[in-house]
Amino acid sequence: MDQQADRPVPRSGVLAIDPYVPGKAKAKNGQTIYKLSSNETPLGASPKAIEAYHALSHFEHYPDPSASNLREAIGDVYGLNPDNIICGCGSDEILSLLAYAYLGEGDEAIFTEHGFLVYNIATLAAGGTPVVAPEKNLTTDVDAILERISEKTKMVFIANPNNPTGTYIPFKEIRRLHAGLPKTTVLVLDAAYAEYVRRNDYEAGIELVATSQNVVMTRTFSKVYGLPSLRVGWGYAPDHIIDALNRIRGPFNMNSAAIAAGAAAVRDQAFLEAAVLFNQQWLPWVSKELGKLGLKVTPSVGNFILVHFPEELGKRAADADAYLLERGCILRRVDAYGFPNALRMSIGTEEANRDVVKHLADFLK
Numbered sequence: 001m002d003q004q005a006d007r008p009v010p011r012s013g014v015l016a017i018d019p020y021v022p023g024k025a026k027a028k029n030g031q032t033i034y035k036l037s038s039n040e041t042p043l044g045a046s047p048k049a050i051e052a053y054h055a056l057s058h059f060e061h062y063p064d065p066s067a068s069n070l071r072e073a074i075g076d077v078y079g080l081n082p083d084n085i086i087c088g089c090g091s092d093e094i095l096s097l098l099a100y101a102y103l104g105e106g107d108e109a110i111f112t113e114h115g116f117l118v119y120n121i122a123t124l125a126a127g128g129t130p131v132v133a134p135e136k137n138l139t140t141d142v143d144a145i146l147e148r149i150s151e152k153t154k155m156v157f158i159a160n161p162n163n164p165t166g167t168y169i170p171f172k173e174i175r176r177l178h179a180g181l182p183k184t185t186v187l188v189l190d191a192a193y194a195e196y197v198r199r200n201d202y203e204a205g206i207e208l209v210a211t212s213q214n215v216v217m218t219r220t221f222s223k224v225y226g227l228p229s230l231r232v233g234w235g236y237a238p239d240h241i242i243d244a245l246n247r248i249r250g251p252f253n254m255n256s257a258a259i260a261a262g263a264a265a266v267r268d269q270a271f272l273e274a275a276v277l278f279n280q281q282w283l284p285w286v287s288k289e290l291g292k293l294g295l296k297v298t299p300s301v302g303n304f305i306l307v308h309f310p311e312e313l314g315k316r317a318a319d320a321d322a323y324l325l326e327r328g329c330i331l332r333r334v335d336a337y338g339f340p341n342a343l344r345m346s347i348g349t350e351e352a353n354r355d356v357v358k359h360l361a362d363f364l365k
């Protein structure tokens with residue numbers, strides 16, 4: 001890297017970060033556009049959340065620095081002590097706060113081969129060193145993580161289920177991982193898609209947080225709750241970790257709209273149930289229909305699927321992406337996640353799902 005002495009230079013980890021490339025938001029020609037690139041819900045947010053947003057006025061006042069209404073609402077609904085909840089500008093902020101609080105020069109953070117990209121960004125930004133553990137069958141491999149633990153390991157990030165693979169590990173595997181970690185290593189359980197998972201052997205991690213001193217669970221309002229534009233995320237952690245994070249977070253990190261809409265959204269569990277049911281209907285349908293076309297779909301428990309394309313000139317993921325984009329369907333390229341020949345598709349409305357299947361059938365002809 002070109003070290004210039006005549007201008008400020010960021011810490012070395014900062015320039016080691018590849019700029020995050022978000023899912024595309026626009027297609028061409030003013031046609032109907034189905035944005036299936038960011039795992040957003042096709043059902044929007046609860047009408048109660050929208051109402052709470054519109055009821056706001058008095059923008060001249062600072063927001064509540066402790067986001068009490070939101071923490072209390074989350075506490076009520078999930079059965080948690082609000083004192084052990086911290087809210088953030090998306091769960092991305094909670095992940096960054098964790099990295100800044102616990103990682104420094106020489107410290108290592110482990111995450112998996114196809115893990116969520118924010119772990120790499122947060123680790124490098126904080127000055128830590130990323131350590132990547134290989135996966136097995138596109139799934140977190142606890143043994144591969146345990147093999148990479150050393151006295152330098154200060155944090156382990158696990159997305160369960162993971163994005164972009166959609167795979168998960170049973171909670172007994174998380175417990176086995178936790179049992180093998182030093183007491184001084186923070187285990188971060190990113191449960192962004194927990195509400196969607198309907199499996200008997202799955203847990204988001206609430207009990208493990210409550211019964212240990214080194215586990216944090218993060219959650220988001222960006223997916224099933226339909227509020228990504230307002231940036232609402234939260235973490236559940238032991239007192240001493242909440243205390244550390246509160247010391248470094250911006251005092252007004254949550255704006256009033258996020259607090260009010262988030263609180264209303266979480267209290268509307270009937271709306272959430274409907275969104276989960278919708279996904280339970282369409283996730284298997286899309287997976288099956290794409291399978292019939294001869295495409296390999298990684299089995300997913302989230303609200304998105306990873307679709308693998310043939311190693312054939314003109315039929316690769318990049319070709320499919322361009323073809324779908326022409327027709328108003330925006331999926332997500334996942335090259336940066338180590339999948340140069342796959343696309344990630346969020347489950348959309350019925351029309352969107354049918355459209356993608358129809359276009360891919362034509363594309364593969």
Ligand SMILES: *Cc1c(COP(=O)(O)O)cnc(C)c1O
Nearest residue numbers: 090091092116163192220222233
């Ligand atoms: C979408 C997502 C998040 C949530 O991001 P926000 O900052 O809350 O919008 C966190 N982790 C994973 C794995 C995700 O896919």
